[in-house]
Amino acid sequence: MADGTARVFVYGTLMRGARNAALLDGAVLVAADATTAEARFVMRQFASSSSPGKQTPGVLAGGGGFVRGEIYAVDEAGLAALDRLEQNGARYRREWAAMSDGGHAWIYLLIAPDPPSERQDRIGHDPATGTFWWERAEPATD
Template identity: 55%
Template structure:
């Protein structure tokens, strides 16, 4: 995500624009980061009731492999293909592990329509 802690991983990616999930079947929560101790990180979980708003990037194979390593694909998160509100398709990482969210949920932004997004800048 532009301006986020791991944005450098997207330095060779093409920014396609903002996007939202088609289905309101997700939930975003804030957790203590496993890769950056002392920091907070967002996670999207399945079986919720909200659309998730974020950004879409086009990445090459090496970029996707780097993101999979960061997200611990298959262990901590599972990369799944979803449909976006505009009808296109994209990958999303869904949290696999049962983990208690952080007590601080202040960086989860909820829009009037109930959609959820993540405040990029570290506090």
């Protein structure tokens, strides 16, 4: 963005009220209800690598669905912190993706070969629209 920030699309533990949301404390919420513009993803539930015993969503390329989440404007230091959390290049890959608001944002796609959890109880999916979302255990906070 012209102000030196980057748009980042988050869909899981970085969303408002979720366990890693504090990493976005210095970021600006751009869109509280955003969706990817292209139906080319699938969301699955995995064991968390950063929070043992917890579950986390992972979005993979190659599916036929949209993903719902939030968009933030983050500065360079914030983007570096997110890259560390997501293990960019090793566990996740940050990719530029079209969003439903007509803009683009970075999205973290799972590239680690981890098998999905047997439990998929926190993945929401609307077959009519092809949209996936993460069912948070705790409500969002403003």
